[in-house]
Every structure is written in C-alpha cells, then in structure tokens.
Amino acid sequence: MSVLKDRSVMAKDLEMYSATRLEPDYVVQLRQRALELYEALPVPQYEKSDLTNRRVDAFTINTTPPDEHLWRPVAEPYIAQHAEAPLLVIADGVLVYSRGLEAAAAQGVIFKSLQEAVVSHPELIKQYLHSVVPQDENQFIALNSALWRNGAFVYIPRNMMWEAPLQMISVTTVGGHGTFVHNLILAEAQSQVQFVEIYAAPPTLSDELHVGVTEVVVQDGAHVKIGTLHDFPTHSTNVIVRRAKVLRDGQMDWIAGEVSEGYTVMEFGSVLEGQGSRSTSHAIAFGSKRAHFDLTSRMVHVAKFSDSDTTARGVMQDQAEAVYRGLTHILKGASGANGQQSEKLLMLSPESRANAIPMLLIDENDVKCGHAASVGQINEDQLFYLMSRGISEAEAKRMVVWGFIDPVLSELPIAAVREAVESVLERKMA
Amino acid sequence: MSTSPVLQINDLYASVEGKQILKGVNLTVRGGEVHAIMGPNGTGKSTLASALMGHPKYEVTGGTALLDGENLLELAVDERARQGLFLAMQYPSEVSGVSNANFMRIALNARLGEGHEMPVLKFHRELQKKMKALSMDPSFAERYLNEGFSGGEKKRNEILQMTVLKPRIAILDEIDSGLDIDALRIVAEGVNSLRGPEFGLLVITHYQRLLQYIVPDYVHVMMQGRIVRSGGRELALELEQRGYDWLKEELGIVDETVSAGV
Numbered sequence: 001m002s003v004l005k006d007r008s009v010m011a012k013d014l015e016m017y018s019a020t021r022l023e024p025d026y027v028v029q030l031r032q033r034a035l036e037l038y039e040a041l042p043v044p045q046y047e048k049s050d051l052t053n054r055r056v057d058a059f060t061i062n063t064t065p066p067d068e069h070l071w072r073p074v075a076e077p078y079i080a081q082h083a084e085a086p087l088l089v090i091a092d093g094v095l096v097y098s099r100g101l102e103a104a105a106a107q108g109v110i111f112k113s114l115q116e117a118v119v120s121h122p123e124l125i126k127q128y129l130h131s132v133v134p135q136d137e138n139q140f141i142a143l144n145s146a147l148w149r150n151g152a153f154v155y156i157p158r159n160m161m162w163e164a165p166l167q168m169i170s171v172t173t174v175g176g177h178g179t180f181v182h183n184l185i186l187a188e189a190q191s192q193v194q195f196v197e198i199y200a201a202p203p204t205l206s207d208e209l210h211v212g213v214t215e216v217v218v219q220d221g222a223h224v225k226i227g228t229l230h231d232f233p234t235h236s237t238n239v240i241v242r243r244a245k246v247l248r249d250g251q252m253d254w255i256a257g258e259v260s261e262g263y264t265v266m267e268f269g270s271v272l273e274g275q276g277s278r279s280t281s282h283a284i285a286f287g288s289k290r291a292h293f294d295l296t297s298r299m300v301h302v303a304k305f306s307d308s309d310t311t312a313r314g315v316m317q318d319q320a321e322a323v324y325r326g327l328t329h330i331l332k333g334a335s336g337a338n339g340q341q342s343e344k345l346l347m348l349s350p351e352s353r354a355n356a357i358p359m360l361l362i363d364e365n366d367v368k369c370g371h372a373a374s375v376g377q378i379n380e381d382q383l384f385y386l387m388s389r390g391i392s393e394a395e396a397k398r399m400v401v402w403g404f405i406d407p408v409l410s411e412l413p414i415a416a417v418r419e420a421v422e423s424v425l426e427r428k429m430a
Numbered sequence: 431m432s433t434s435p436v437l438q439i440n441d442l443y444a445s446v447e448g449k450q451i452l453k454g455v456n457l458t459v460r461g462g463e464v465h466a467i468m469g470p471n472g473t474g475k476s477t478l479a480s481a482l483m484g485h486p487k488y489e490v491t492g493g494t495a496l497l498d499g500e501n502l503l504e505l506a507v508d509e510r511a512r513q514g515l516f517l518a519m520q521y522p523s524e525v526s527g528v529s530n531a532n533f534m535r536i537a538l539n540a541r542l543g544e545g546h547e548m549p550v551l552k553f554h555r556e557l558q559k560k561m562k563a564l565s566m567d568p569s570f571a572e573r574y575l576n577e578g579f580s581g582g583e584k585k586r587n588e589i590l591q592m593t594v595l596k597p598r599i600a601i602l603d604e605i606d607s608g609l610d611i612d613a614l615r616i617v618a619e620g621v622n623s624l625r626g627p628e629f630g631l632l633v634i635t636h637y638q639r640l641l642q643y644i645v646p647d648y649v650h651v652m653m654q655g656r657i658v659r660s661g662g663r664e665l666a667l668e669l670e671q672r673g674y675d676w677l678k679e680e681l682g683i684v685d686e687t688v689s690a691g692v
C-alpha cells in the first residue's frame with residue numbers, strides 16, 4: 001500500500017492544510033510526526049481482509065467547502081430527529097451545522113468540533129489525544145493522525161450527569177479525499193454522557209478511504225455510552241478503531257450498527273484498567289450487496305473484578321460476507337474478572353458468508369469467561385410454520401430476520417441509535 | 431367462498447430425503463365432517479399432514495390433492511393457507527423476536543386480503559376473548575411466538591391460531607399430546623366451536639380419549655403409508671382396546687414399526 005505521493009510533497013501539502021486551518025504549532029508537529037510514522041510503519045496485515053485490491057491510495061488533500069445540496073439530504077433525517085439533542089454536522093471535514101452547544105457549555109459540557117477544540121483546549125488535547133489509541137499503533141492510525149479532517153470533542157466535567165445524547169453526523173459527499181475522522185471523548189469522575197456518531201454518504205460516492213478513530217477516557221465511576229451507525233456505500237474502504245480506557249468503577253457501553261455496503265475492518269471495545277470497571281457492547285451488522293465486514297469486539301481486562309459483556313447479531317444477504325471476532329483478553333493480575341460474549345450470525349442467501357470466531361485469551365486463573373457463537377441459515381421449519389398461516393415467503397423471512405435481530409436491537413441503550421438502525425434495516429432488507 | 435369445503439386426496443405418494451413414506455393415500459374430507467387418523471408411530475401420519483401443507487422437505491411423488499377442486503400441490507405453502515387449509519403441527523416452531531399477537535394479526539390480514547384488514551383494536555379485543563376461552567393468560571399475546579412455551583401451551587396456541595384464522599379444512603396433528611385432562615377439554619371446546627358445514631376436520635391422534643371430546647364421523651388407520659382400514663367411531667375404541675397387531679395380522683403386514691403402545 002503506497003497511500004501517499006512523494007513524502008516531501010505531502011509534508012508540504014499538509015503544512016499548507018494546517019496553515020489554511022490556522023492550526024496551532026503543536027498540531028502541525030503532531031501531523032508531521034504522524035506522517036513520519038506512517039512512512040516507517042509496516043502495512044497492517046488483516047487475516048481475513050485483503051486490502052491490496054482496494055483503492056486506498058487514490059486521494060488528495062481537499063479544502064473545497066462541501067456542497068449543501070449534497071450533504072443536506074443525507075444529514076436531514078438525523079437533523080429532523082431528536083431536536084433537543086445537541087448536534088454537530090461535519091461534511092467533508094468541515095463543520096457545517098450545529099445546535100444546542102451553548103446550552104451544554106452553560107453547564108460546563110464542552111461539545112465542539114476537534115478542529116475548534118485544538119485551538120480552544122490545547123491542554124486537554126495535548127494530554128489525551130492518542131492516549132488511548134497510540135499514534136504509532138499501525139499505519140492507518142498514523143495516517144488518520146496525520147490527515148484528520150475533523151471529529152467531535154466531548155468533555156464532561158466531574159459529577160455532571162448529562163442527559164440528552166450528544167450527536168455527531170459525519171457526511172462524506174466527495175470521494176477521493178479520505179474521510180479521516182477523529183473523536184475524543186473525556187468523561188471526568190462520576191460523570192455520565194451519551195455520544196452518538198453517525199457516518200453516512202450519498203450512494204453515489206466514488207472510491208473513498210475512511211479511517212476513523214474514536215478515543216474515550218472513562219474516569220473513576222463515570223458512565224459513557226457510545227452509539228455508532230456506520231452507513232457507507234459500496235465503493236468505500238473503512239478502517240475503524242473505537243477504544244475506551246475505563247478507570248476504577250467506570251462503565252463503558254458500546255453500541256454499533258454496521259450497515260455499510262463497502263469493505264470494512266472495524267475494532268471496538270474497552271481496556272478495563274480500573275478495578276471494578278465494566279464494559280458492554282451490542283453490535284448489529286447487516287450486510288447487503290458485496291459488503292465485507294471484518295469486525296472485532298475487543299475487551300481487555302487489566303484490573304481485578306473487571307467485567308465485560310459482548311453481544312452481536314449479524315445478518316448477511318446477497319453476496320455479503322462477515323467475520324466477527326469476539327476477543328476477550330484477561331491479563332495476569334485481573335483476578336475476579338468476568339468476560340462474557342455471544343455472537344450469532346445469519347446468512348440469508350447461498351452466496352453470503354459468515355464466520356464467528358470467539359477468542360478467549362486468559363492469563364489469570366481466578367476468572368469467569370463464557371462464550372456462545374453460532375452461524376446458520378434461516379430455519380426452514382420456522383419459514384414453513386409462518387407460511388402455513390398464510391404469510392408470504394418474503395414477509396416470513398423478514399419476520400424471522402427481525403426476530404433474530406430484535407433481542408439485541410430492542411436492548412440498544414440509546415433510542416436515537418435504535419431508531420436509526422431500524423430505519424436503515426427497513427430500507428436495506430430485500 | 432361460503433360453500434362447503436372439500437379436500438380430496440387421491441393415490442398420494444410422498445417421500446422424505448429419498449425415502450418413500452406415503453404409498454397411495456386416498457381420503458376425502460368434506461365440510462361438516464370429522465375424520466380421525468390413527469396408526470402406529472412412523473407410519474406416515476405427520477408426513478401426510480406436512481405434504482398437504484407443502485413442507486419443502488416432503489416431496490410429493492404421485493397422486494393429487496384438491497381443495498375445492500383446486501390443485502393444492504401447485505400452490506405455495508402460504509397460498510394453501512389462504513385457500514383455507516390449516517395445520518396444527520405436532521411440533522410447532524419457536525420464532526424468537528416475533529410477538530404472538532403480531533404474528534397472528536399479520537397472518538389474519540394475509541388471509542383476509544388487502545383492503546379487508548381487521549382494525550388493530552378489534553383484532554386485539556377478539557384475540558383476548560379467544561385466549562380467555564382457551565384459558566390462556568393475556569401475557570401470551572406479547573410473548574415471542576412459542577418461545578419457551580410448554581408442550582401444552584404450544585398446543586393451545588395452535589388452536590388459538592386456528593380459531594383466529596377460521597380455516598375451511600383443518601388438520602390437527604396430535605393436538606392432544608402434552609395436554610392434561612382439563613386442557614384437553616378446553617382445547618376440544620375450541621375446536622368444536624368451529625364445527626359446521628363450512629369446516630372440515632382431520633384429526634391425527636393415538637388416543638381414543640381425544641375422540642370422546644371431538645367426536646369423529648370416520649376413523650381411519652394408517653400403516654405403511656396407506657390407509658388400511660376405515661370405519662366409524664367404534665373403530666377407535668377397538669384399536670384402543672386391542673392395539674394394532676390384530677389388524678396387521680389380518681392384513682398380512684409384517685414390519686418393524688413398533689405398535690403405538692396405547
């Protein structure tokens with residue numbers, strides 16, 4: 001993979017980019033260092049995903065403002081919903097719409113674009129950016145770090161129980177420039193917040209590389225819920241890492257709706273660093289057309305009495321394929337840890353493929369670990385049963401599929417994400 | 431379609447996984463009639479029911495089956511149901527995530543046809559009434575379809591569906607298994623409430639007990655994939671008292687199939 005053109009040219013372009021955005025020096029340096037790391041790091045190898053034939057190098061830095069006629073229709077359904085919730089709309093890396101930020105700010109809650117935050121809150125950014133996902137983790141992360149265009153910054157002060165979900169919608173309207181989004185969520189001790197991130201694009205989007213990083217720091221006793229809906233079209237290559245560091249008695253809940261039709265490699269989960277910390281994850285993946293999913297939920301138990309619970313449902317139709325890895329890693333010293341996971345995948349068509357791989361890496365004796373994984377086709381007897389009552393085959397299939405997803409869908413702890421996933425599935429299900 | 435229904439099965443052959451199970455079944459069920467099919471385990475009773483309903487595993491290899499003169503075998507499963515055929519299954523499937531009430535409403539509306547759907551409130555009122563008649567707790571409406579239901583609860587739920595859908599011809603496959611005596615009476619009442627000239631019934635059972643509540647006009651014995659003997663209700667009593675061996679002997683049937691052990 002040679003993503004970038006000549007490095008010295010790229011370094012110049014990047015400097016220009018920083019300059020037009022009036023970025024502070026530390027950001028310019030961060031980007032330049034990432035560019036060097038990018039050069040030095042090896043190409044990441046994914047066991048189940050081959051990126052060699054994906055057009056991941058066909059992009060250039062772009063500063064043209066996004067066309068409202070393109071981003072509006074994509075963002076509008078989300079803008080229309082939940083008017084009470086603060087919202088950032090970012091199109092092609094530019095903040096194009098926002099609401100409810102002042103009300104949040106009045107309570108000490110900072111919710112703004114990362115582009116603004118690097119200027120207004122340099123001390124927080126310097127301390128926490130890449131504190132959870134290191135800049136040199138792999139080549140894609142370095143690329144994101146060098147070329148990030150925007151993202152959301154969330155800061156919840158100590159003891160603040162913030163109710164309305166903070167939402168960010170990232171729309172990519174023009175392909176070929178890379179969708180590099182970086183979100184940073186900081187929840188101080190005993191605080192509480194929900195963050196919703198939605199990634200969408202018009203179906204006509206041409207070849208596009210999307211590298212997304214979401215970093216979360218959950219301080220002592222804080223509770224963070226993050227819901228994601230990722231809906232990118234066929235010609236997209238998506239490499240995404242979402243990771244939280246959870247400190248003592250903190251809780252992190254992940255909700256992921258993966259409905260992209262492109263090529264997606266996504267890892268999400270928590271590093272449970274504090275004693276008694278907890279994390280749950282609920283994931284729903286729906287693959288249609290030639291979608292490829294390589295999804296890993298990753299729960300790392302560092303501390304004693306840490307607890308994780310992972311649930312996933314995947315449905316593949318057409319020629320879609322999915323690999324779902326449930327990785328529970330319990331490190332030495334994490335005694336009393338409990339890691340549970342359950343993943344079920346359903347294939348609706350003869351050409352679809354699905355694979356569930358539970359991985360339990362356990363370096364400590366005194367722990368509890370459990371997993372349940374299944375992959376199957378739609379049950380013939382269930383279909384027969386429903387049809388024998390006069391329900392058409394298409395409707396019966398829909399009922400079985402909804403029934404398969406519903407136990408996870410109905411439990412999704414953020415209503416906005418649940419509704420969004422529902423309406424997308426409604427549209428995509430053949 | 432307010433005329434009296436008629437199901438005509440002619441020389442029906444069917445196989446499952448390449449194994450020939452039905453070997454020439456002849457039977458006619460008309461509106462107003464109750465037929466019972468008895469017979470040892472594994473002789474093809476459920477196969478007949480599944481083949482008529484159109485389960486994809488059961489391949490019809492010969493003969494015909496007509497409902498009101500129309501060739502059932504050419505219809506998809508759901509079309510057969512909408513023509514008025516109903517099968518209460520020996521082992522009903524569980525469908526997670528689909529509420530019982532919602533399922534029945536969709537099924538009923540499919541049967542009533544577009545433009546004739548039943549209003550939601552009316553449906554729920556009637557459903558609750560019917561559930562009450564079957565002594566089912568109202569909570570069963572919102573539970574996932576058959577999921578975690580006991581054997582007896584599943585059977586009641588089959589009858590509930592039948593009373594909601596009001597079929598023209600119904601086949602009840604061992605509806606009595608897993609029911610205690612009170613439940614049996616309640617279920618039989620539910621079935622009998624549908625009886626009339628516009629409703630024909632085929633009951634598959636091992637037990638005379640059920641037939642005391644749902645009194646048949648005809649009793650048939652199935653062995654080796656065929657109906658080998660037909661008679662009136664007294665035949666059921668005789669089978670219960672004497673088992674099947676005398677009949678096998680009379681017919682010269684030698685096979686490994688165990689007797690029903692009634």
Ligand SMILES: Nc1ncnc2c1ncn2[C@@H]1O[C@H](COP(=O)(O)OP(=O)(O)OP(=O)(O)O)[C@@H](O)[C@H]1O
Nearest residue numbers: 446447451469470471472473474475476477478487
């Ligand atoms: N889905 C299937 N796959 C394989 N074999 C089957 C299947 N269904 C039925 N059979 C076989 O066909 C034969 C007839 O089975 P069937 O269920 O029709 O018997 P039955 O008369 O209903 O018996 P019972 O009184 O035990 O319910 C048996 O040998 C059975 O094992």
Ligand SMILES: [Mg+2]
Nearest residue numbers: 475476477520
């Ligand atoms: Mg049977």
